[in-house]
Amino acid sequence: MAIAETEIKVGDRVVYPNQGVCQVIGLTEMEIGGQRETFFKLSREDDQATVMVPKGRLEKVGVRRIADLSELKKVFAYLASPVEGPELDWKVRHRSHGERMSLGGLMGLAQVVKGLTTLADLRPLPPKERELYNNARHLLVSEIAAAASISEVSAEDAVDLALFPPGQERKKPDLAALALAAGEGEGDELDLGEGMDLGAGVEEAEEPQEAEGAEAEAEEGEVEAEEAPPAKAKKPAAKAEKPPKEKPAKAAAPKKKAEKPAAKAAKPKAKPEKKAAAKPKPAKSKGKK
Amino acid sequence: MIRVVTLDPFEQETLQQLTRILYQAFGLGCEYAGEVKFPEVSKKGEAIDPVELLTKAEAVRGFADDKVLYLTTRPLAQRELPSGKAPTAGFSQYDGERALVSSHGMPSGEALVKRLAKQCIHELGHVWELHHCLDPRCAMYAPWSPAFLTGEPSLCTFCREQSEQKIRMAKT
Numbered sequence: 185m186a187i188a189e190t191e192i193k194v195g196d197r198v199v200y201p202n203q204g205v206c207q208v209i210g211l212t213e214m215e216i217g218g219q220r221e222t223f224f225k226l227s228r229e230d231d232q233a234t235v236m237v238p239k240g241r242l243e244k245v246g247v248r249r250i251a252d253l254s255e256l257k258k259v260f261a262y263l264a265s266p267v268e269g270p271e272l273d274w275k276v277r278h279r280s281h282g283e284r285m286s287l288g289g290l291m292g293l294a295q296v297v298k299g300l301t302t303l304a305d306l307r308p309l310p311p312k313e314r315e316l317y318n319n320a321r322h323l324l325v326s327e328i329a330a331a332a333s334i335s336e337v338s339a340e341d342a343v344d345l346a347l348f349p350p351g352q353e354r355k356k357p358d359l360a361a362l363a364l365a366a367g368e369g370e371g372d373e374l375d376l377g378e379g380m381d382l383g384a385g386v387e388e389a390e391e392p393q394e395a396e397g398a399e400a401e402a403e404e405g406e407v408e409a410e411e412a413p414p415a416k417a418k419k420p421a422a423k424a425e426k427p428p429k430e431k432p433a434k435a436a437a438p439k440k441k442a443e444k445p446a447a448k449a450a451k452p453k454a455k456p457e458k459k460a461a462a463k464p465k466p467a468k469s470k471g472k473k
Numbered sequence: 474m475i476r477v478v479t480l481d482p483f484e485q486e487t488l489q490q491l492t493r494i495l496y497q498a499f500g501l502g503c504e505y506a507g508e509v510k511f512p513e514v515s516k517k518g519e520a521i522d523p524v525e526l527l528t529k530a531e532a533v534r535g536f537a538d539d540k541v542l543y544l545t546t547r548p549l550a551q552r553e554l555p556s557g558k559a560p561t562a563g564f565s566q567y568d569g570e571r572a573l574v575s576s577h578g579m580p581s582g583e584a585l586v587k588r589l590a591k592q593c594i595h596e597l598g599h600v601w602e603l604h605h606c607l608d609p610r611c612a613m614y615a616p617w618s619p620a621f622l623t624g625e626p627s628l629c630t631f632c633r634e635q636s637e638q639k640i641r642m643a644k645t
Contacts, residue, residue, distance in 0.1 A: 260556040304607040314607070314631055321604045332555050335524070336567035337599050342554040344605050344615040350560055351617075 187249055189242045192224065197330060200237070201246040201286040204323050205229045205330045212236070230326065251290040251331045259294045259328075263346035270303040277303075281316060290327055296320040301347060475503040475597065478533050480511045480526075480545040483576075487586055494590040494626050495542075498612070498633075499597065501640055506533045511545070520550035523564035527573045538643045540600050541571050542593055548577040560617040565596040572596035590626035592616060598632060601639040606632050 187198060196208045206226035213222050214236075224242060226235040237245055251259070271277040281299070284292035300309060300317040309317060321343070329339035475495055477488060488505045495503040512529040515522050530543050551558040562579075565572035574596055579588045594612040606613035609620035611629035628636065 256555055264556065301607060309607065311631075317607065318604060318631075318635075325604065328555075334554070337565055338552055338554055338559070340567070340599070340605055341552070341559040342556045345554060345559055346556040348615045348618050349557075351619075 187242060187247055189224075189239050192242065192247075197229075197250055198226065199248050199250055199327055200226060200228070200235055201248075202319075202323070203228055203235055204326050205250065206235055209234075211239070229330075246287050248289060251327060253331070255290055256328065256331055259290055260342070260346045262291065262294055263298055263343065264349070267302050267305075270299050270306065281320075285316075285320060285323075290324070290331075293320050293324040293327070297324055297343070298347065474536065474539045475499065475501060475542060476506040476533055476535055476539055477503065477542050477544065478506050478530075479508040480530065480543055481547065482508070483544060483546070487589070490586045491590050491593065494586070495593060495597070498590075498594045498627055499601075499636055499640065506535075506541075509533065511547075517550040520548045521545075523549040523552070523561055523573055523575075527564055527566065527571050530571070530573070539570070540597060542597060543571065543573045544589075544593075545573070545575050546577060547575060549573075549575045562616060563592050563596040565599040567599050568602045569600055572600050587626055588622070591621065591624075594626055594628065595621075598628065598636060601636045603632050603635055603639075 192198065192208055194208050194210055198206055198208060200206050206228050208224060209227045210225045211222055212225050213220055215221075222239040223236040224239060224247075226237060226247075227233070228235060237247060271280065277299070281296050284296050288295065297317065297320050300313060300320070303309065303313070304317075325336055325339045325343060328334075328342060329336045332339065332342075334342070475492075477492060477495075479488070492503040492505060495501075509531040512526065512531065514525045514529055526545075526549075527543070533541055535541065549561045549564065551561055552564075561575075562577075563572065563574040572593070574589065574592045576585065576589050579585050579592075591612050595616055598613050603613050605615055606629055608614060608629040608631075609618070610624050611632055612621075612626055613628060613632045614621050627633075
């Protein structure tokens with residue numbers, strides 16, 4: 185779909201990947217690093233910002249013509265097609281979304297929008313992906329509006345009409361089936377990416393899993409406590425190491441219940457630390473008096 | 474400033490509550506600017522073409538960044554879009570100045586204010602370049618979905634931040 189330099193002329197409307205619909209406003213020559221080069225001057229329709237593309241790199245950059253009506257039909261058919269499970273590995277997702285945004289054309293944008301919409305049905309999107317969704321949606325809507333010669337609000341509605349047909353609740357992907365597909369019992373099945381900035385909703389969604397894990401651990405701890413006393417110290421110590429890794433303070437609330445059985449074992453370790461930490465306080469208060 | 478203009482008679486109390494909700498949603502002044510004459514527009518049966526109505530509606534005095542919200546009680550025609558017919562309770566100019574909302578088919582009484590306010594926030598959101606949101610509780614969610622018909626008339630954190638950013642940038 186990329187456009188060759190011979191096919192482009194002043195006044196044409198083209199799509200610059202990740203920038204949106206632009207109009208070719210002219211050709212200019214510029215000297216950069218001692219070399220004279222010819223540039224296509226494009227004006228972005230959103231805000232009239234100027235984009236300069238070297239003449240020889242037009243195809244490589246991925247500048248393409250605005251999608252035609254047959255491509256629009258394919259995009260709407262894709263958006264209206266049954267929901268598939270989203271990509272759960274955030275690294276794969278991040279890479280593929282980046283490629284689709286820059287080189288995937290209109291269908292690539294639709295894939296990013298649909299993929300993230302499906303993912304949002306499972307969990308709230310982390311801020312970076314929410315931002316990506318907004319960008320992809322903006323590019324998709326503006327290109328559809330340009331291709332179908334309709335207003336952006338109508339293009340927006342057209343996209344959502346395909347994604348959310350009127351009078352129907354959206355069919356959400358089967359969480360259990362997705363977890364199975366991701367690998368049974370492999371821990372973080374619905375991985376949104378620990379390295380990414382996760383929203384508060386995501387942390388809340390993780391709580392039940394943690395609580396279940398903690399309950400299981402607590403039960404194990406109880407059994408081991410009865411059978412083998414030396415193992416007592418190891419389990420609570422391992423538990424004591426875990427909480428600092430987990431960021432949210434909220435996670436502590438559901439753990440209270442789970443920790444009850446193991447509390448006996450945890451006490452001997454926790455108490456001396458508390459005392460040590462508490463000691464300086466009385467000394468300070470004395471000093472104040 | 475958001476200026477609410479009626480094309481048909483509305484109760485004063487409804488308008489007062491509506492302006493208060495809009496002020497809270499966008500953090501921007503909102504006032505009732507009076508009623509203007511309903512323009513002559515083409516009809517599809519009883520329904521009115523929203524695109525034509527929005528362009529032909531009489532202008533009101535305001536400043537450069539003011540947004541005008543027109544309210545009507547008459548039904549709006551469904552729009553023919555590439556993916557089907559869109560149920561239309563409102564229409565707006567994306568990154569423009571005008572928005573239009575119809576109260577036709579909305580519940581009466583107290584529920585009307587909430588439903589009307591949610592639709593108004595949605596259309597005004599488009600005026601500030603907001604796209605449809607993923608959060609079913611947000612007023613920018615797809616307006617024909619069952620989730621949109623319930624819940625509070627407010628924006629989610631992301632949409633609120635986006636609109637605030639646009640409003641800040643637009644201030645003359």
